[in-house]
Amino acid sequence: MPIYSLAKGIKFHPKYKYYLSLSLSLSTMPASASARVVPDAYEGNSVNVVLDQVPDDFNSLHELPDSYAWTTLNEHPSLDSDSVPVVDLNDPNALQLLGHACKTWGVFQLTNHGIPQTLVHDMESAARSLFSLPAQQKLKVARSPGQISGYGFHLIAAFWDKQQWSDCITEEFEKEIKKLASRLMWLMLASLGISKDDVEWDGPKGDDQNASAVFQFNSYPSCPDPDRTLGLVPHTDSSLVSIVHQSNIDGLQVFREGTGWFTIQPVPGALVVNVGDLMSILSNGLYSSVLHRVLVKRAQHRISLVYHYGPPAAVKIAPLEKLFGPSHPPLYPPVTNWNEYISTKAKLKGKALPSLRLYDPLMNELGHLQPKGLEGQRTENSPKTVSNRGLGQRARESGRPPRNFKGPRAKGLAAFSQPASPPQAGYFFFNVLLFLSVITDRIY
Numbered sequence: 544m545p546i547y548s549l550a551k552g553i554k555f556h557p558k559y560k561y562y563l564s565l566s567l568s569l570s571t572m573p574a575s576a577s578a579r580v581v582p583d584a585y586e587g588n589s590v591n592v593v594l595d596q597v598p599d600d601f602n603s604l605h606e607l608p609d610s611y612a613w614t615t616l617n618e619h620p621s622l623d624s625d626s627v628p629v630v631d632l633n634d635p636n637a638l639q640l641l642g643h644a645c646k647t648w649g650v651f652q653l654t655n656h657g658i659p660q661t662l663v664h665d666m667e668s669a670a671r672s673l674f675s676l677p678a679q680q681k682l683k684v685a686r687s688p689g690q691i692s693g694y695g696f697h698l699i700a701a702f703w704d705k706q707q708w709s710d711c712i713t714e715e716f717e718k719e720i721k722k723l724a725s726r727l728m729w730l731m732l733a734s735l736g737i738s739k740d741d742v743e744w745d746g747p748k749g750d751d752q753n754a755s756a757v758f759q760f761n762s763y764p765s766c767p768d769p770d771r772t773l774g775l776v777p778h779t780d781s782s783l784v785s786i787v788h789q790s791n792i793d794g795l796q797v798f799r800e801g802t803g804w805f806t807i808q809p810v811p812g813a814l815v816v817n818v819g820d821l822m823s824i825l826s827n828g829l830y831s832s833v834l835h836r837v838l839v840k841r842a843q844h845r846i847s848l849v850y851h852y853g854p855p856a857a858v859k860i861a862p863l864e865k866l867f868g869p870s871h872p873p874l875y876p877p878v879t880n881w882n883e884y885i886s887t888k889a890k891l892k893g894k895a896l897p898s899l900r901l902y903d904p905l906m907n908e909l910g911h912l913q914p915k916g917l918e919g920q921r922t923e924n925s926p927k928t929v930s931n932r933g934l935g936q937r938a939r940e941s942g943r944p945p946r947n948f949k950g951p952r953a954k955g956l957a958a959f960s961q962p963a964s965p966p967q968a969g970y971f972f973f974n975v976l977l978f979l980s981v982i983t984d985r986i987y
């Protein structure tokens with residue numbers, strides 16, 4: 544079935560009538576709305592270089608071009624294992640299980656999450672059909688330079704010279720999954736003893752109307768030489784929380800120090816939840832963002848749907864003061880907002896988060912986050928790390944924030960207390976299926 548009729552013919556379950564009534568389309572969105580939340584970070588310096596490029600027509604490549612070959616691919620063993628924790632949201636112990644998973648793995652699979660399977664499957668098959676179109680057609684909705692929405696490489700591809708065997712459509716919007724992401728964020732914090740009263744969100748307590756989010760459709764076409772390339776390089780997500788639907792085709796792997804890469808075997812109906820870098824900062828290092836990568840297949844075209852959830856765009860992220868203690872001085876300064884953090888990430892990649900640490904007993908362990916030999920890295924020189932160890936040392940001894948720590952003191956965290964950006968010109972609500980059908984309309 545051609546994508547046009549597929550998207551047009553999507554049968555909306557009555558439950559989704561709500562979304563249909565919010566029939567905003569991409570084509571009617573003002574430019575300011577489609578380029579709002581994260582894009583600045585991807586503009587400027589080296590980042591645009593790759594965002595201006597467009598993905599190859601993968602179907603026409605019968606051999607792997609050298610630009611896609613990653614020699615670090617087999618540096619660590621790959622293990623098939625069912626040990627990545629599965630958390631059932633209906634489990635009476637869900638909070639503890641989720642907290643434990645965040646502390647020990649930085650990732651878990653979530654079941655009974657409340658997102659209707661039919662919605663997820665419809666999205667997946669619409670995305671699959673869209674990605675299967677010839678390259679020239681997909682390029683009709685190519686991302687413009689400096690914009691986050693549209694077709695192109697995965698956004699992290701901009702950080703690397705070497706190419707990854709994947710393409711991607713990105714969009715920002717709000718929908719059902721935002722409620723889940725927000726709920727997960729609060730559960731993660733609750734399991735550290737943090738309540739909504741400890742966090743000043745800009746809005747009524749716990750009201751995250753201005754939270755930022757990016758939705759991504761990733762496509763990993765079948766590959767003639769899957770053992771020499773990567774769909775996505777090892778990376779951590781820069782978000783607070785990321786939610787991944789990885790269909791029933793495996794390929795997503797998470798790294799465990801001293802062991803290697805664990806494949807996250809798809810559990811039917813489960814979503815994968817990643818702790819992101821900003822959550823590591825917020826939790827004062829109690830949770831660690833998970834290093835993960837994606838492998839590709841010789842004969843299968845893998846699709847994944849990813850929702851990256853973060854704080855309002857202009858809000859500074861800082862460790863929660865309530866989590867400080869004699870053995871837990873603040874591990875990070877009030878960092879920056881999500882935009883600025885992504886800029887740091889573009890330059891330092893896996894070293895971005897460790898570089899911000901005020902002291903770093905774990906620095907050497909975390910060093911592995913930098914792919915060995917900086918393979919494929921855009922910058923030539925090794926980044927300098929911020930050296931605030933003197934400050935951190937004193938803080939560690941006293942258990943108090945360092946004297947010139949500019950972080951939030953008054954209310955636990957006011958990680959979210961910085962002035963938010965001017966009310967963003969209308970937060971747009973629309974459904975992903977509508978989005979796909981609008982994109983499809985524009986292609987035809």
Ligand SMILES: O=C(O)CCC(=O)C(=O)O
Nearest residue numbers: 761787789795837847849
């Ligand atoms: O495709 C996947 O399973 C994961 C994608 C991912 O890690 C990302 O988009 O950041």
Ligand SMILES: [Fe+2]
Nearest residue numbers: 778779780835
């Ligand atoms: Fe990721």
